[in-house]
Amino acid sequence: MFKVQQLSLLTAATAMVLLPYPAFAQARPDSRGDYYSWGGSWIVAINSGSLNCRSGPGTNYRIITRFPKASYLATASELEGNPIEQDRQGRPWVRIKWAGTSTYPCFVRANMSFIGSMDGFDGNQSNCINREIRKGRSFPDAAFDCVD
Structure with missing residues (x-):
């Protein structure tokens, strides 16, 4: 058992060194572009x-605020764990902090x-x-070109 755990740690450490960090740590979209991992x-x-x-x-919920293109957004994950929730059609939405507060997410x-996803950059x-x-x-194009 100890050797298996030791091997797993070694494999994870090797992957972190050999793989580009964003590819290892970033939330990845599925084939439709949807993020289900936070x-x-x-x-x-x-x-x-x-x-x-x-x-x-x-889209049946009211608009609380709007964010301009290239705005950075922070996930409101500390509120209830995974910030990804699905609508009635099964499409994922992410809970965001805004206006400096996490008590009223959108x-x-x-x-x-x-x-x-900006995690790992x-x-x-x-x-x-x-x-x-x-x-x-x-x-995707910007991220590809901006990673050395």
Whole structure:
């Protein structure tokens, strides 16, 4: 048993060294671009306009606030564990902190068309991604080009 645990730790440590950090730690979307695994920080990755943040997980909830393109968003995970909730159609929405408070969160659609996971990127990479999204690039393209 000890050797199996030791091997698992060695495998995990080797993976951390050999794999690029964002590929190892980042929330990953499924084939439709939906995020079902949580991340702690996100960036608004829409092409134009602003991203609606709603009072609940779904378009049937009222809009509480809007976030402009390339805004950084923090997950309100400390409230109730996993911040990802699904609407009636099974689409994921992520609970977001806003206005400096975690007591009144709002929800944004957890899909690559709207947000991108910033977990695992360092400060320089985050700044590069932010600049590229502001220029109109998609989150996946910006993230790919900004990681050395």
